[in-house]
Amino acid sequence: MDFMLDINIPTPKETINYREPILLTGSCFTEHIGNSLQELKFDVLQNPHGILFDPASVASSLVSYVQNKQYTADDLFYLNEVWQSWQHHGRFSHVDQQTSLQLINASQQRAHEFLKTAKWLVITLGSSFSYRLVENSLPVANCHRAPGQWFRKHLMSIEEINTVLDNSLYQVLKFNPSLRVIFTVSPVRHIRDGVIDNNRSKARLIEVVHHLVNKFDRLYYFPAYELVIDVLRDYRFYDIDMVHPNYPATSFVLEHFMKHFTDAESQQVAAEVQKIVIARKHKAFHPATEAHRKFLQSHHDKAKELQAKYSFLKLQEEIDYFGR
Known part of the structure; x- marks a missing residue:
């Protein structure tokens, strides 16, 4: 008797080899995969900007690696006693402005050099919701506990998501023509958006990703989202917050990743x-x-x-x- 749905995961015509560097970027679920691959001694670089959730932030970060953008003091702001960047995770924040810039630019340089020779890029998208600064409509990657009235919450349309990702992929693949890309959608529920809006958000990501995979011959889709939501399909595979997949769930996903993509x-x-x-x-x-x-x-x-x-x-x- 079967107690769970089966899922067909096509194995790409090209699969990952230990000798091939892997750049991973995106949501917190990226780090579940990245940490596991790193522990197994694959050559990986993960989240040079820190955790990123929305397509606008992911696309912007990828373009910055291609261009080897170097940040200046004008790109930082001072809040909660530390210098911070709207485009970076809090791990780059620091009480000293120059130290924060050094951390950011060192990561930028490393990402630029790594991307030159990387053979695989794994992009994990978490949410279609993008937060924009009210004063200038700038998309932010991290709100850094700033007052809520500073931001406008924006649900990106399918067209918007497709445009930013398509443009960034064009630049990335031009920069490194041998690169192959694996898209995933995070199974982490963004429950603060509400169950209904979380599902709307995930649906838009899935639609765009499949459009891009069908457009480019070097793009693939790994169904991490479907493995947790549709195959495991049980709250016992979630942490106590009922939002984040737990260790058995992430191990299950990694087993399928290794089986089909290495x-x-x-x-x-x-x-x-x-x-x-x-x-x-x-x-x-x-x-x-x-x-x-x-x-x-x-x-x-x-x-x-x-x-x-x-x-x-x-x-x-x-x-x-x-x-x-």
């Missing part, structure tokens, strides 16, 4: 790396025992063997840990 060699290597990663997290009750010493030696040898066999892996941290 090649056979990478899946085999990832399984071996996962064993090393799990062992690294092991907490010994009696670290002075001979049994624990043998455990460390065994995994030190396995990590060195895996590193020697696959030179593209970066396992030195694990080798040093087990060899201490």
Whole structure:
């Protein structure tokens, strides 16, 4: 007896290999995928602007990486005792203006260089709602706890979303012609918009993404949204806030991502790396025992063997840990 719907996930004609750099950008669900890939030792760079939710912010950030935009003091504002950028996540905010600019511009430079040689770009869209400053209609990526009356909430139309993403993709693919793009829509519910408006918002993202995927031959769609909403389809797969998918749900999504969007060699290597990663997290009750010493030696040898066999892996941290 089947207790959940099956889902057909077409495997792209080109799939991710460990040797291929991956840039990830977008909503908080981007970091679920990115952190997992990073833990498995894929070459990833995620969210150089920090978490971004709406298409306008994602598109603007991608263009800024192509152009290697360098921000100045005029791009910052002072609020809540720190300097901040409307285009960046709070992790770039700082009490010192120059430090904030250095953090932002260092990330810009790294993203520009990474995008030159990246083989994959993963874009996770979270919401069609965009917040605009009342004084100049500037779209903001983060409200930084500023007073609500500073902003106008705008539900982007399908045409608006398509325009900003299409234009940014044109520039990105011109900058790096070998790049391939994977779109996902975040299964995180933006419940502050209300259930009805959240569904309207997600529907617009899905419509535009499929239009773009059908337009460009190097664009693909990974159904993270459908895997959680339609396949798992149960609140037990959400965190206590009933908004964010929990660990079993994100693990389920990652399993399908690895199965359909990475090649056979990478899946085999990832399984071996996962064993090393799990062992690294092991907490010994009696670290002075001979049994624990043998455990460390065994995994030190396995990590060195895996590193020697696959030179593209970066396992030195694990080798040093087990060899201490």
